[in-house]
Amino acid sequence: MGLGAVFLSISGVSHVELPFIAACRREAVPHTPVWLMRQAGRYLPEYRAIREKMGFLDLCKTPEIATEVTVQPIERFGMDAAILFADILLPLEPLGLGLSFEKGDGPALARPIRDVAHVHQLPEVDVEDSLSFVFDTVRGVRERLGGKTALIGFAGAPFTLASYAIEGGGSRNYLETKRFMYSEPEAWEELMRKLVKVTVDYLNGQVAAGAQAIQVFDSWVGHLAPEDYEKAILPHMRDLFSRLDRSVPTIYFGTGTPGILELIASAGSDVVGVDWRIRMDEAWRRIGHDRAVQGNLDPLLLFAPLDTLRARVKQILDETEGRPGHIMNLGHGILPQTPIDAVRCFVDTVHELSAR
Numbered sequence: 581m582g583l584g585a586v587f588l589s590i591s592g593v594s595h596v597e598l599p600f601i602a603a604c605r606r607e608a609v610p611h612t613p614v615w616l617m618r619q620a621g622r623y624l625p626e627y628r629a630i631r632e633k634m635g636f637l638d639l640c641k642t643p644e645i646a647t648e649v650t651v652q653p654i655e656r657f658g659m660d661a662a663i664l665f666a667d668i669l670l671p672l673e674p675l676g677l678g679l680s681f682e683k684g685d686g687p688a689l690a691r692p693i694r695d696v697a698h699v700h701q702l703p704e705v706d707v708e709d710s711l712s713f714v715f716d717t718v719r720g721v722r723e724r725l726g727g728k729t730a731l732i733g734f735a736g737a738p739f740t741l742a743s744y745a746i747e748g749g750g751s752r753n754y755l756e757t758k759r760f761m762y763s764e765p766e767a768w769e770e771l772m773r774k775l776v777k778v779t780v781d782y783l784n785g786q787v788a789a790g791a792q793a794i795q796v797f798d799s800w801v802g803h804l805a806p807e808d809y810e811k812a813i814l815p816h817m818r819d820l821f822s823r824l825d826r827s828v829p830t831i832y833f834g835t836g837t838p839g840i841l842e843l844i845a846s847a848g849s850d851v852v853g854v855d856w857r858i859r860m861d862e863a864w865r866r867i868g869h870d871r872a873v874q875g876n877l878d879p880l881l882l883f884a885p886l887d888t889l890r891a892r893v894k895q896i897l898d899e900t901e902g903r904p905g906h907i908m909n910l911g912h913g914i915l916p917q918t919p920i921d922a923v924r925c926f927v928d929t930v931h932e933l934s935a936r
Contacts, residue, residue, distance in 0.1 A: 598613075598660070598661075598728075598729070598730045598792070599611060599613040599660050600613040600615070600660040600661040600729075600730040600793070600907065601730050601792060601793065601829060603872060603904070603905060603906065603907050604793055604829030604831070604850055604851050604872050604905075604907065605829060605850070605872070605905075606870075606871075606872050606904045606905035607904055608904050608936070609904070609936070610935065610936055611930070611931050611934045611935045611936060612897060612900075612906055612907070612908050612930055612931075612934035613660035613661065613907050613908070614659060614660055614907070614908040614909065614926070614927055614930040614931070615659040615660055615661040615662070615663065615732070615907070615909060616653075616659065616909060616910050616913075616914045616923070616926075617663070617833075617909060617910055617912060617913040617914065618913030618914045619653040619657075619659060619662075619663060619914060619923075620649050620650050620652060620653055620662070620663065620665045621649075621665075621914070621916070622916035623914055623915070623916050623917070623918040623920070623923070624652055624653065624656070624920075625920075626652050626656075627649055627652060630645060630648070630649060635681065636667070636681040637679070637680070637681050639665075640665070640666055640667055640670060640713070640714075641713045642713070643713055643716035643717040643719075643720050644720060646664075646665045646666065646713075646717040646720075647665075647717055647720035647721050647724055649665040650662050650663070650664055650665040650717070650721045650724075650731075651721060651724045651725065653923075654725070654729050656924075657923055657924055657927045658927060658931075659729070659927055660729065660730065661729060661730040661731070661732050661793070662721060662725060662729055662730070662731050662732065663731075663732040663734060663795070664714070664717060664718060664721065664731065664732065664733050664734060664786070664791065665717065666714055666717070666734070667681075667687070668734070668735060668736030668740065668741070668797050668799070669687050669736065669741070669744055670711060670714065671705065671707070671711065671735065671736070671741065671775075671778050671779065671782050672689065672741060672744065672745055673710070674703070674705045674706075674707075674710035674711070675702050675703065675705060675745070675778070676691065676702070676703060677689045677690070677691050677692065677693070677745055678690025678691045686749060686750055687744065687749055687750070688748065688749045689744060689745060689748045689749060690748075692745060692746055692747065692748035692756075693742075693745045693746050693760075693771070694746065694756065694760075696764055696766075696767040699767045699770050699771045699774075700767075700770070702771075702774055705777075705778045705781070707778065707781045707782045707785050708785065711782060711785070714782075714785075714786065715785055715786065715788075715789040716789075718731065718733060718786050718789035718790050718791050719789050719790055721790075722789075722790040730792045730793060731790065731791055731792050731793075732791065732792070732793045732794065732795055732831075733783060733786030733787065733789075733791030733793070733794045733795075734783075734786075734794060734795040734796070734797060735779050735782050735783050735786075735794070735796060735797070736779070736796075736797050736798075736799070737779070737796045737797060737798035737799075737801065737817065737820075737832075737834075738771075738772050738775035738776050738779060738813070738816055738817075738820065739772075739798055739800065739801050739804070739813050740797060740798050740799045740800050740801065741775050741779070742757060742768075742771055742772070742775060743757045743800045745771075746760055751800075753803075754800065754803050758808075761808070761812055765812075768812060772812075772813075772816040773816070775816075776816050776819055776820045776823075779796075779820060780820055780823045780824060783796075783824055783825075784823075784824060784825045787824075787825040787827070787828050788825070791828065792828055793828050793829045793830070793831065794824065794828060794829075794830055794831070795830075795831040795832075795833055795853070796817075796820070796821075796830070796831065796832050796833070796849070797833055797834075798817075798832065798833065798834035799834065799835060800834075800835075801813065801834040801835075801836075801837065801840070801844075802834055802835050802836020802837045802839075802840075802855075803836065804840070806839055806840050806843060809840050809843055810840075810843055814843055814846070814847060817832070817847040817848070818846075818847055818848050820847075821847055821848035821849055822848060829850040829851060829872075830848075830849045830850050830851065831849055831850070831851040831852075831853055831874060832844060832847055832849035832851070832852055832853065833852075833853025833874065834853070834855075835855045835911070835912050836855065836857065837854075837855065838855075838857050838858040838863070841854075841858070841863060841866045841867055842866055842867070844867075845866075845867040845868060845871055849871075850871070850872060851871065851872040851873065851874050851905075851907065852867045852871055852872075852873055852874070853873075853874045853875055853876075853909070854867075854873055854874065854875035854876040854911065855875060855876055855911035855912060856875070856876050856877060856878035856879075856910075856911030856912075857911070858876070859899055860873065860875065860876050860896050860899040860900055860906075861899035861900070861901070863875075863876065864899075864900065864903075864906075869903065869905075871905070872905035872906070872907065873900075873905065873906055873907070874906075874907040874908075874909050875896075875907075875908075875909050875910070875911050876896065876909070876910075876911045877892060877893065877896060877908070877909070877910050877911060877926070878892075878910070878911055879910045879911065879912055879913065879914055879915055879918070880915070882910075882914065882915075882918045882919065882922040882923065882926060883917075883918070883919070883922065884922075886921070886922065886925050889922060889925055889926060889929070890925065890929045893908070893926065893929045893930055893933065894929075894933055896908065897930070897933055897934055908930045908934075
């Protein structure tokens with residue numbers, strides 16, 4: 581397969597598989613694919629212009645605008661994958677938790693889960709009804725991309741969703757979440773099972789609508805001790821990945837995870853996301869070379885002099901030793917203040933230095 585081209589036949593027409601998808605499957609590629617978490621959003625002036633006219637939740641629920649926002653960075657920078665414009669907390673709204681996004685304060689839940697009775701009362705969620713706007717956006721983006729760029733769908737992992745649902749928003753120490761997990765283990769298990777089900781339905785719905793890969797964001801799982809992750813979270817993540825539509829690659833990402841990398845890798849995803857708190861070569865060794873990896877530039881390096889940025893990109897590429905299965909990304913989401921020139925430099929440098 582020259583330059584990692586994988587030839588598939590659909591309706592009798594052959595085409596070359598996209599580099600991002602090939603890398604997820606640890607196949608040879610013409611260059612290391614690159615995209616950025618939160619690449620559709622606040623650092624782009626064209627996005628800010630849209631947000632001046634409508635609220636965040638309204639934007640998510642308007643497929644034609646969410647489609648436009650999703651493709652904006654692709655048209656400007658030429659990343660190898662687009663990630664659906666949505667929010668990890670959208671599945672919490674049909675659970676009746678009162679989701680809102682306050683300007684300057686982030687997400688808030690008016691009716692957080694604080695007792696066992698509330699867990700028992702959580703309703704069944706019909707994602708086709710309550711989250712149909714997301715699937716409409718997936719279809720719109722696939723049409724706009726025209727088969728030239730991969731589309732990633734995503735959802736929040738059960739622990740991260742539970743953390744928001746119990747805390748009522750963001751948190752520094754996750755006191756209420758951990759208190760509930762430790763003091764009400766049976767209710768915690770029930771909550772995890774319910775969140776796994778809605779997440780599986782939601783992600784499989786995105787795949788059915790046209791998502792070509794899916795990423796599960798476990799943003800806050802690094803706040804757990806290894807034994808707590810292994811006991812209270814890992815069985816549910818294994819269940820989640822076992823029930824996903826595996827016709828597309830799956831990615832599992834969390835921050836602050838160097839202490840639980842082996843456990844994260846055992847959850848069952850095709851690709852493991854790595855943050856910047858560990859060298860990529862060490863991370864890949866611990867994850868296992870039978871798995872693809874994604875990452876892991878510190879987002880703040882996009883504020884460094886461009887020569888420094890290029891040098892660090894080269895270092896990460898060198899650490900992967902050209903082994904098939906690396907997707908370049910940040911170790912977390914891009915920050916709103918990030919200079920546009922740095923994003924362009926990052927994407928172009930990855931493509932130039934990794935060209936096979």
